[in-house]
Amino acid sequence: MKFNRRAFIGTAAAAASMVAPMVRAQGKPRVVVIGGGAGGATAARYIAKDSKGEIDVTLIEPTRTYYTCFFSNLYIGGFRDLQSIAHTYATLASEYGINVVHDYATGVDRDAKTVALAGGGRVSYDRLIISPGIDFIDGAVPGWDVSAQDVMPHAYKAGTQTALLKSQIEAMPQGGTYVMVAPPNPYRCPPGPYERISMVAHVLKEKNPTAKIIIADPKAKFSKQALFEEGWQKHYGGMIERIGPDFGGENVSVRPDTMEVDVDGEVIKADVVNVIPAQKAGHICEAASLTEGNWAPVDGHTMQSRLDENIHVLGDATNQGDMPKSGFSANSQAKVAAMAVRGALTGSRVFPAKFSNTCWSLISTDDGIKVGASYAATDEKIAKTDGFISATGEDAALRKATYEESIGWYEGITSDMFG
Amino acid sequence: MKWTLVAFTLALAPPGAALAQDTADAIGDADRGAKVFRKCTGCHQVGSDASNRAGPHLNGIFGRRAGSIEGFDYSKAMDRAHDDGMVWDIEHLDAYIENPRALVSGTRMSFRGLKDPQDRHDVLAYLRQFTANPQDIPESAPTAVAREVELPPEILAIVGDAEYGEYLASECLTCHQSDGADAGIPSITRWHPEDFVVAMHAYKRKLRPHPVMQMMAGRLSDEEIAALAAYFENLE
Ligand SMILES: Cc1cc2nc3c(=O)[nH]c(=O)nc-3n(C[C@H](O)[C@H](O)[C@H](O)COP(=O)(O)OP(=O)(O)OC[C@H]3O[C@@H](n4cnc5c(N)ncnc54)[C@H](O)[C@@H]3O)c2cc1C
Numbered sequence: 001m002k003f004n005r006r007a008f009i010g011t012a013a014a015a016a017s018m019v020a021p022m023v024r025a026q027g028k029p030r031v032v033v034i035g036g037g038a039g040g041a042t043a044a045r046y047i048a049k050d051s052k053g054e055i056d057v058t059l060i061e062p063t064r065t066y067y068t069c070f071f072s073n074l075y076i077g078g079f080r081d082l083q084s085i086a087h088t089y090a091t092l093a094s095e096y097g098i099n100v101v102h103d104y105a106t107g108v109d110r111d112a113k114t115v116a117l118a119g120g121g122r123v124s125y126d127r128l129i130i131s132p133g134i135d136f137i138d139g140a141v142p143g144w145d146v147s148a149q150d151v152m153p154h155a156y157k158a159g160t161q162t163a164l165l166k167s168q169i170e171a172m173p174q175g176g177t178y179v180m181v182a183p184p185n186p187y188r189c190p191p192g193p194y195e196r197i198s199m200v201a202h203v204l205k206e207k208n209p210t211a212k213i214i215i216a217d218p219k220a221k222f223s224k225q226a227l228f229e230e231g232w233q234k235h236y237g238g239m240i241e242r243i244g245p246d247f248g249g250e251n252v253s254v255r256p257d258t259m260e261v262d263v264d265g266e267v268i269k270a271d272v273v274n275v276i277p278a279q280k281a282g283h284i285c286e287a288a289s290l291t292e293g294n295w296a297p298v299d300g301h302t303m304q305s306r307l308d309e310n311i312h313v314l315g316d317a318t319n320q321g322d323m324p325k326s327g328f329s330a331n332s333q334a335k336v337a338a339m340a341v342r343g344a345l346t347g348s349r350v351f352p353a354k355f356s357n358t359c360w361s362l363i364s365t366d367d368g369i370k371v372g373a374s375y376a377a378t379d380e381k382i383a384k385t386d387g388f389i390s391a392t393g394e395d396a397a398l399r400k401a402t403y404e405e406s407i408g409w410y411e412g413i414t415s416d417m418f419g
Numbered sequence: 420m421k422w423t424l425v426a427f428t429l430a431l432a433p434p435g436a437a438l439a440q441d442t443a444d445a446i447g448d449a450d451r452g453a454k455v456f457r458k459c460t461g462c463h464q465v466g467s468d469a470s471n472r473a474g475p476h477l478n479g480i481f482g483r484r485a486g487s488i489e490g491f492d493y494s495k496a497m498d499r500a501h502d503d504g505m506v507w508d509i510e511h512l513d514a515y516i517e518n519p520r521a522l523v524s525g526t527r528m529s530f531r532g533l534k535d536p537q538d539r540h541d542v543l544a545y546l547r548q549f550t551a552n553p554q555d556i557p558e559s560a561p562t563a564v565a566r567e568v569e570l571p572p573e574i575l576a577i578v579g580d581a582e583y584g585e586y587l588a589s590e591c592l593t594c595h596q597s598d599g600a601d602a603g604i605p606s607i608t609r610w611h612p613e614d615f616v617v618a619m620h621a622y623k624r625k626l627r628p629h630p631v632m633q634m635m636a637g638r639l640s641d642e643e644i645a646a647l648a649a650y651f652e653n654l655e
Binding site: 050385398404407 | 582583604
């Protein structure tokens, strides 16, 4: 069994370093975490913090600054600056003793239990945690691939992409056209594209009130739809047009060289095209043969891969059941995995897995909404147990309180991730 | 006085209303309540010339949204209850005057609370007279005495398992900050465990209005709430 699943992508450098003895801290169990985002940073921090030095934790993450996707739409809308969504790994290293390696994992040798790094060298683990986020499915939007992202940004991984999209929106000619190509399910952050539309409208209403916003959407329905549509009507009446699948929203291609979008044969000439393609688990999951279809299946009790019990997969990359792909979910799953890993490696107490999620979205100034749910692990999947959603017609005081809550949550989750 | 209220009750109670079945009763004895209200008059006025003192005036309190008197400087916690949409119906009034902090943790009403249910019901019967046109606000109809909010002593006596609390708390710390900062979401560290426990049970029973917290508390057992209280009490 194991043999078949062996999926090591050997580079020359990695192979060479195999000869070097693998350094193992004084018999301490070793946990390696791939990806320092919502899932990975949280898991690394909880394991380091709660094992009080009994477990050696290595975090592999190529970037030195992590820009949260959450609140990146608020940056586009002018409610946050870019610096306010930037985080570094300094505290994880200095306060929690986590060995932060700024490198890219290229493969996993599941039999030898080692991770190969792009910079050469490899790291061995007793337990591996992978939380690499998403990658885009090639060819999902004909005419677009990652090489077109500087012309038609996705801004679905935050940082330079988000800054590019924002500057393009601000440079639109008066009366110009912004088109979003929305993704099919399942994808990262179900309300994300629609919160983005709200923020784009907020900017354009101020600076470019005759501009048009078009969404080409392959989905018949979307998250918090009634709430968004009510808000769009109220704040941005007439500015936003959504083309659903019944009008060809699922039959879309783009031409980056001419800035055109073809929606079911009708060609739209646009000034900004924001392409959010269909998604799959971050590439490393596939490289490690941990995927079935586009995602990595996991057991909700522990977040262990269903294909390798020494590996836990977290966050957007997983197929776990009912939880949406969100930063909140990834953070919640990380705590369950951290507990299970500590239990397995040091015998610490293990409690039944509990999960929850809340996604806030901002429609306009002080007009916040939310949706959330709680979940429990069953043998089959992570199953929803209870939930709530904002109501249409709520008064301004409640909407403002909801927005303020989201600011509190942002502080909470980012300090929970990065210390 | 009592008689009027009873008559009133009978007139308003929908036949077979579930709550009325539980505790079919008039609110209480308003005459006696006028005396109990002396415990409140240091801070509150009610009646035709009533104005705000240390506490807001209590005219029209039944059916009034919490924290809604213009010009009165409410605590941040009461403002939050207002924003959440909490309304002073009999159940919430009863809970608040029984133990103000169980319902609104950071409330500025520094009052120990009326532990005797009869005292509460009588004072509410008295206050009920100062809310006009009760027929217009059926949701605040004084058809029944609210259920007890005070927790049975055995729940308060549970000794929390702080280690379990630590795991359970990890779920809370996505929103509540461990260093006690309270921007947008209140701080829950270093509370007296009893305050913590009553607050969580008030969400669990959906007396406190917030949907996130009702959901979070709703699935916690009494032991789990105690475990969380024990953990957060000592969180540095
Ligand atoms: C516009 C937008 C708005 C959003 N808003 C919200 C919101 O309000 N609330 C919310 O909860 N969620 C929100 N999300 C979703 C949230 O950002 C993601 O669900 C969350 O980041 C997922 O966490 P993760 O750990 O799975 O992946 P990520 O946070 O993306 O982390 C993955 C990390 O892994 C690294 N990595 C990838 N491959 C490798 C490799 N091979 N080797 C080493 N490192 C690697 C990456 O560099 C990255 O840092 C939003 C997303 C978007 C796009």
